Amino acid sequence: MVTPLENRLGKIPLAALRELLLGAGAGLELDANPLTGDLLVTTNPAIGVPEEWLGFFAYHYSASNLAVSFARPELAVLSAVFPEGYPGEAVERVLRSFVEECRKYGTRLVGGHTARYRGLELPLLSSTMVGRAGRRREKPAGGDRVVIVGEVGAEAAWLAGGDVDPSTLTPLPAALALQEEPSIKLMHDVSEGGVIGALLEVAQRYGVALEVSSRDVKVFEGLPRGVEPLSAPSYGAIIAVTGDAESLLSACEEKGLTCSNAGVVAGPGNPLVVVDGREYAEPPVSPLVYLYGAERRSPEEAAVALAAEELVRISRLLDVIPEVGANIAYAPGPVRSPRDVLALDGRIVKTTEGARLCGKPRYGASRHLAEVLASAREAGMPYSAAVNLKYSEDLLEKLKSIGLPVCDATPYEASCPVSEAIRSGCRAQVYFYAGKPGLEASIVLLARDPLEAIEILRKVVEQKR
Incomplete structure (x- = not known):
């Protein structure tokens, strides 16, 4: 019986199609x-x-x-x-x-x-x-070493708008250079699923368990903060299995290749990957995969896009999306007008199938949140990001419970009560106001950057009642 196919972005696991493909004569190889x-x-x-x-x-x-x-x-x-x-x-x-x-x-x-x-x-x-x-690949044996050729996370940094030369994001030159190295039993390039995904493909193909220490993996210096390196997009890196790690590491050094002696083949058995003691039977999905697109983004645009993708994947997010939709704004520099503030040119809205992200980051897309961030900057507050949320006592209490200062902006009569509250000297990280004519009751959360805003929301929105 065919394993049900999961509705997830990226590669469809071969296990889900094994019977169908084998029945057509296809061999299941790396x-x-x-x-x-x-x-x-x-x-x-x-x-x-x-x-x-x-x-x-x-x-x-x-x-x-x-x-x-x-x-x-x-x-x-x-x-x-x-x-x-x-x-x-x-x-x-x-x-x-x-x-x-x-x-x-x-x-x-x-x-x-x-x-x-x-x-x-x-x-x-x-x-x-x-x-x-x-020559042909050799099957891994217990005690063989797992070596990662190349730095992990360079592709992730590129997707996030980092200064990375895309022509370096390929394993081809390194793989060709190592083909004649006799100490290598097999190589496998790191693609969708990151390093963990590539390790799992090796483990499942050969029926072995692989153990890896993340501390021993060489990570690209420009990897964005908060990104888990071993699940991050890392095209250009290679998994190599060797019975003689010393010889392989020496060959890499001679050829000018970065290598990490990162793990070991634990032996035949349950095909899984163990990273720092944590077992993986399937690869985690890095949110950075949602940044693939035909347009090159700046680091600031990528930060908003990534935060928005993370936001829609928070469980129970529907409970905190306003009727007008949620938005996330980011002011990476001085704010003189709304054109200095990035926000979604659409919204995050409620649908019958869950939260849906509409639009992409654009300067000048949110006048309301731009005004809030401009007031915060003028007041010397350390916040560069803002998210608007549906007002509820439950959400407000959860934000208070993690120690965030709260300000009631309801008394302030203005088109933007939060901005007026800040200008009037009310200092907080969370602002709220009751419904007013033409204004839906709302909460506005401030943060130092978009990622911090998402970290806070995940902590409180997914908190059990």
Whole structure:
């Protein structure tokens, strides 16, 4: 019987499709599948990255799968489909970047399909590649070491608007450089699911348990605060299993590769991953995966987008969303006008299926919260973020219970009672006001940044009554 498919973003676990795929003759392998003899084949989609890097990643996703399987990418087929009305010059730019990578690595593009279709929101490139394996992977044994090649979290930093060169976010050069290293039993690239997801794929493929210490993993310095490194997007890193860690680490040093001797193969048994004593049978979903998109965001825009994605995933959030919808605002610098404040150009609204995020971060999108943050700045308060919430005694008491100072802005007669309360000298982190003509009763939470606001809300909204 097929395992029910979960409705979650990202890869669909092979376990859910095992019987169906095996019945069609597919082998369940990591990265690349045997075709005939020593030929391997792999296929991957590329979607949700800026246009200028779409062709690059469409090439590297599949080429890297072959490289970590000890093969070189020899032949490629590319399917490139675009939304209706997508400009011809943009199509050409995307295809040109794919072709340039083919030339760089000696891959022959033998065919494909290019079209525009209705129903697509973003361009989608799917590459299929064939390569000849120089050797086969070896099954991990108890006592083998787990080495992570590359720094973890660089892709996460890029998604969050950090200063990262996207051309470094590929495991292909490192995988090709290590193919001849005899101490390596197998390699597997880190993709969706982060390091934990990649480790689980190895564990499940070979029926072993893997134990890893996060303290021994080298993490990219620009990883955003509050992001869990081992579940964060980390394309460019490689999981390597070796029976001789000393030789592998020495080879990495000679080739100028960053490596972490991070864990051990505990032996055959229940296929799971243990990180710092905590067991994982499935990979946690990093909220950063929701930042994939066709547009490159600034760090400030990414902070608001990430906070909004985190907000809609707080359990019982529907209880605190106002009828007008919730918004989150962020003033990264001085506030002279609403155009200096980022907020969602839509709202977080209630639906029959739960909280729904509408819109994207844009400067000048919330006059009301911008006025609140401007008043807070003028008063010398240390807050740069604000969230509007539905008023309730229960929520107010929970905010008080964690020690947040509260101010009743009801007596202040103004189009923005909270802003007027701050200007009148009422200092707090939580403001509320009862319903007024044209104003829904509301709570406004202030925080030092969007992430702190979400941390506070998760603590109080998910708190048991």
